[in-house]
Amino acid sequence: METGTAIAALSALAQETRLSIFRTLVRAHSLTEGEGGLAAGEIGEALDVPPATLSFHLKEMSYAGLVTSRREGRSIIYKADLSMMRGLTEFLLEDCCQGACGAVGTRQRKKECA
Template sequence: MDNDSAIATLGALAQGTRLDAFRLLVRHEPDGLAAGEIAKALGVPQNTMSVHLATLSRAGLIRSERRSRVINYRAELDQLKTLTLFLVKDCCGGNAALCAPLIAELAPCC
């Protein structure tokens, strides 16, 4: 990942509804959620949610899958991993002891 890609990805998350939608989809991995379910869970009109989902999709943070008449969305965890690694690549100047609390905080979930 380069600076421009990181900025685009972070920019997609720099809005409350989109950040909430992405976090909701991360919680619902690996099954994902239908667009209508996301809108309902966040209390957002479906047409507005569609715009937000399109922004997240263009940033590579989510992907859609058609399941008969329903479009299901899933978080792109590889993109999240790439962004996270980009942000902490040079963590603490390579001093592993300083990065240990960050790693410990991330490790229990995965």
């Protein structure tokens, strides 16, 4: 992952409403089958965020690569991009602890360091 991409994602998540949106979408991801996701209206209702404010935050998160969207009829369905979050996590943990990956790393990273 490029540094600029990581900075954009971290900047997007460094705002309370956007972090809440992302966490809501992650929870919805684990509860839904198929393509999953939540309609913008469902997100707004769950978090008590007005439509215009929600639209702004979802746009910022889309630009940062944290969410994807698709149209279903008249609704836009948003979904957390978990592969982006995995990449961001790997980027943050890359070369962590001066090579002592077992202290903080992911399972894959621990295998690589063994």
